[in-house]
Amino acid sequence: MSEQMLEILKNGIWETLYMTVVSTAFSYLFGIPLGVVLYITDKKGICQNKIINFVVGIIVNMIRSVPFLILLVAILPFTRFIVGTTIGSNATIVPLVVAATPFVARMVESSLKEIDFGVIEAAKAMGSSVGQIIFKVLLPEAKPSLLLGGTISLATILGYSAMAGFVGGGGLGAIAINYGYYRYQGEIMWITVALLVVIVQLFQEIGLHLARRVDKR
Amino acid sequence: MIVYQLISLSKEFREKGNTVEAVKNVNLNIEKGKIYGIIGFSGAGKSTLVRCLNLLEVPTSGKVIFNGKNLLNISPAELRKCRQKIGMIFQSFNLLSQRNVVDNVCYPLEIAGVKRKEAKQKALELLEMVGLKEKAKSYPSQLSGGQKQRVAIARALATSPDVLLCDEATSALDPITTTSILELLKEINQKLGVTIIIITHEMKVVELICDHVAVMSEGTVVEQGEVKEIFVNPKAEITKKLVLNKALDASDTGRNFLRIVFEGQSAFEPILSSLVLECNTMVNILGANTENIGGKAYGQMLIELPKDSSVVNKIKKFLDSKSVYYEEGGIAG
Numbered sequence: 109m110s111e112q113m114l115e116i117l118k119n120g121i122w123e124t125l126y127m128t129v130v131s132t133a134f135s136y137l138f139g140i141p142l143g144v145v146l147y148i149t150d151k152k153g154i155c156q157n158k159i160i161n162f163v164v165g166i167i168v169n170m171i172r173s174v175p176f177l178i179l180l181v182a183i184l185p186f187t188r189f190i191v192g193t194t195i196g197s198n199a200t201i202v203p204l205v206v207a208a209t210p211f212v213a214r215m216v217e218s219s220l221k222e223i224d225f226g227v228i229e230a231a232k233a234m235g236s237s238v239g240q241i242i243f244k245v246l247l248p249e250a251k252p253s254l255l256l257g258g259t260i261s262l263a264t265i266l267g268y269s270a271m272a273g274f275v276g277g278g279g280l281g282a283i284a285i286n287y288g289y290y291r292y293q294g295e296i297m298w299i300t301v302a303l304l305v306v307i308v309q310l311f312q313e314i315g316l317h318l319a320r321r322v323d324k325r
Numbered sequence: 326m327i328v329y330q331l332i333s334l335s336k337e338f339r340e341k342g343n344t345v346e347a348v349k350n351v352n353l354n355i356e357k358g359k360i361y362g363i364i365g366f367s368g369a370g371k372s373t374l375v376r377c378l379n380l381l382e383v384p385t386s387g388k389v390i391f392n393g394k395n396l397l398n399i400s401p402a403e404l405r406k407c408r409q410k411i412g413m414i415f416q417s418f419n420l421l422s423q424r425n426v427v428d429n430v431c432y433p434l435e436i437a438g439v440k441r442k443e444a445k446q447k448a449l450e451l452l453e454m455v456g457l458k459e460k461a462k463s464y465p466s467q468l469s470g471g472q473k474q475r476v477a478i479a480r481a482l483a484t485s486p487d488v489l490l491c492d493e494a495t496s497a498l499d500p501i502t503t504t505s506i507l508e509l510l511k512e513i514n515q516k517l518g519v520t521i522i523i524i525t526h527e528m529k530v531v532e533l534i535c536d537h538v539a540v541m542s543e544g545t546v547v548e549q550g551e552v553k554e555i556f557v558n559p560k561a562e563i564t565k566k567l568v569l570n571k572a573l574d575a576s577d578t579g580r581n582f583l584r585i586v587f588e589g590q591s592a593f594e595p596i597l598s599s600l601v602l603e604c605n606t607m608v609n610i611l612g613a614n615t616e617n618i619g620g621k622a623y624g625q626m627l628i629e630l631p632k633d634s635s636v637v638n639k640i641k642k643f644l645d646s647k648s649v650y651y652e653e654g655g656i657a658g
Contacts, residue, residue: 224417226415229419230415230419233379233490234412234413234433234480235404235405236405249421324422324424324465325423325464325466
């Protein structure tokens, strides 16, 4: 393989990591509050509210049911508005965040559902406010599960980021498509796929290890 | 002084058009510094009742007056302040699994706005009282059931509450651990003057530490009064069932029996042997459930009655002379 190709792959790895990590971070920034809202407004929740729960639930489901490639194209104007361009890594982050936030919200919701309800009741009985229950009970108690969910989200977002290669996004996905698919360099395609596998594996191992270390159960 | 006053308290659960009345028109006064037992079989509504006391369950109608304030009429912020004065422990302990023991005890102080340093000091004092100071850095998963309940008790006491609610607090524990937890509760009641309300289905719990008891059945309080009174002379059918627990139930043996109640006579006085000698008869013990608490005998014993009615009269006379309470039962009883 040429010196040049190695340089391209190196860049690809870097771009993929950048897109994935930044998108995941933003998805959690928006997804955690959404997940918490879904959880606490649900029936039996600490802030039951049928209307909010229904509306947020519908929006989350709607975005989740749009195929990522369609979403990517559909929100191009929005992407241009946010980052000023529609190609490259930064332009990929916008649709990635839009697509992954509802996914993350559901992941967070399901992590919160694992918490023993008695613990929340005990907190209530001790005179905790809703905010105190969220920040001192729900999120800390769900931490190991949230971390595990985080690794799953990372792997999913990584997969999405590779798809963005089709419409001018950067990263390993773009290399696989541009060199492997359009120029029939199968070898390059397999190398990028192998690299993606290694990255997913790394994320998974690190996540599992972290979750196990912080879990005091 | 009265800590809690319940006035015609009712709680209904509505599910798919079905209405279940879990608590029906309960009136109860709870005096400061006492230990109250609320006893009943599963489904009697006792858990719902205790959960109405701190509004974990909002009553459908009636009043819950705590320290002179009707909890149903105050703002959410005021309710949170009141709840800090109402400690609660549960059957399943409900400790925060991701916090260590001392941080669990700190939690109620944290939310009450107490400074970290002060909170930690208070938590360590409480852990010392419940005998778990050396476990301060352990996590709940590393503790036994009894130890978890001790941590929960320390946590419930952190904000120096006026009342401690115990919702089946010993039901998940073995008999020996149960006794030690009950002893701890009694000690807390005596040392700190905290009023304790205990929900249980075990008569033993009530016998051991309660001053007052209310018996619940199908959502209503069927009988209430001093434990001694109720234990010696149960009136309601359900109370009799609770007092005469299964091991002691001789009604299906088809024999006439006498229930003798020990309510604090000297444990060292051989009452039964004296009875045998004095009445010149043999007795057949059908069942016994007695406990020696501080040198005094508590509990009950069932003996089979002889066929000869003159002997029976002799036995009764003897028991009268020793002022031991008894009750006849059985097919012809």
